[in-house]
Amino acid sequence: MTTPAHWITTPLTGDIVRGALELERTERGVLPHRLPARARAQCDDGLLAMAESQPSGVRLVFRTRATAIELDTLPTKRVYVGAPTRHDGRYDLLVDGRPAGQASVPGGNTLTIDMTKGTAEHASGPSGTARFAGLPDRVKDVELWLPYDETTELLALRTDAPVEPVPDRGRKVWLHHGSSISHGTDAASPTTIWPVLAAAHGDVELINLGFGGSALLDPFTARALRDTPADLVSIKIGINLVNADLMRLRAFAPAVHGFLDTVREGHPTAPLLVISPILCPIHEDTPGPSFPDLSALGEGRLRFRASGDPAERASGKLTLNAIRDELARIVRQRAADDPHLYYLDGRALYGSADNAELPLPDALHPDAATHRLMGARFAELAFAPDGPFAAGAPATRSAAEPAA
The missing domain is CATH 2.60.120.260 (Galactose-binding domain-like)
Known part of the structure; x- marks a missing residue:
């Protein structure tokens, strides 16, 4: 140069x-x-x-x-x-x-x-x-x-x-919180992370609070979301709670309510979309914590495994299916008083049919092609004329898992 x-x-x-x-x-x-x-x-x-x-x-x-x-x-x-x-x-x-x-x-x-x-x-x-x-x-x-x-x-x-500086174009601000998948792990580059791709499709300004390993319903994160000006808000909850084996079902529901209550203090009428985990076969019905697979590391590969016992679900250990059921219930319950609250099943972004074609390389994180797929699907679901991020969208619209 x-x-x-x-x-x-x-x-x-x-x-x-x-x-x-x-x-x-x-x-x-x-x-x-x-x-x-x-x-x-x-x-x-x-x-x-x-x-x-x-x-x-x-x-x-x-x-x-x-x-x-x-x-x-x-x-x-x-x-x-x-x-x-x-x-x-x-x-x-x-x-x-x-x-x-x-x-x-x-x-x-x-x-x-x-x-x-x-x-x-x-x-x-x-x-x-x-x-x-x-x-x-x-x-x-x-x-x-x-x-x-x-x-x-x-x-x-x-x-x-x-x-x-570039003058303000008057675009809506989308504030998103999630895990390492939202953070961008294994995307090809910073503009090909799925929320960045979705924001470009929706012509909105993105503030991405996706934190690798750290979407844990922390109150200080809820307050950061509350205090950040935004027109659209989404919260993707689940996989890190299982990864870390951080809480049991008894604590999960009140923590979700408290998190949403705090966010609503700063964004009382903004569209608020709650997103459950995408498909992750190792944790669908097996609790955490997640650990590196030592045999894979010995071969120079990074791969994760679920170390919990499915029988522990009876004592309240969290799995992805348990989290999805509880999140859907919580959104239904709150919707009676919150007409701007929405729920999206994460398997609508990446489900069982997608896993057969594009398996998670390390058993936890999507690859670059899957980031592109998820970005396009989220844009189609959220920014569509009848989607949760469109003006006048119907309350508690939900998306089901794609057919296998």
Whole structure:
């Protein structure tokens, strides 16, 4: 790439960085967070800290005539002991809504995780630069989407022409919360995560609060949803509660009610869509917790297994089928007083017929093709003229599992 004679450096502020709930000032730049400081202070879980600092759905949005763009960042990358090497996170560039390039930033910090021992070791590394050149020499709207799977400290944005914020287009804001599947695990790039694809279909602004391993009905997450301005809200609940074996059925229903009550305090009349888990055969009727399959790790593959006993359902241990039944019941119960509440069976996004064609590679997470499938299906169901995210949609519309 030829370096322009005169770079222009633009401050990284909230009018350019979208999709984050907070920008933390660091010694060298800013770190996007998807949970506010007050929420982060209420939980010292390392998995949540990693997930919320990974900028899934976060992007730089600006208008410029620039033909060359550089973004300096300090990424933090994960290395799993015994698992296949992960590729560097991808940065997606869109120009006027169309794909215009991809880049990665080599180097950075590393977090080495040993899932068999439950340990994580941090090592510092150098910053790097995502570069894009040869862009059209005209005024254009640029979106630079950050990697969904790397904590990304933003250090400097340079261009060869001035940058200005993009005026508000008046689009609706969709606020979504979910697990690692919503976070983006195994999607091809940040713009091909299923909620990002669905948001593009629906022509809405996405704030993605999908947290890998951490959709656990935490009250501080509910308050973050409550306090974030939005026109449309969705909450995908279930798989992480089984993964972590976090609660029993007795605690689950009141926790869901409390979570929804808190969200409704900030969004009393917004369409609120409750989504149950997609199909995951290892946990349909077998409780958690989930553990890495050591035999697969020994072969250099990452695969998970359910370690619970189906007989434990009698004592209230959660399975995906139990969660779906309870969520559907809760939505029916609340609908009498909440005409803007909706339910979507997650198997309408990925069900048994899909699993036969596109099985989950590690037994928990969809692959890139399935993210595309789920994004298209969600858009078709939610943003259709009679869908829950359309004006005047019928209350408690639900979707059944696709036929096998």
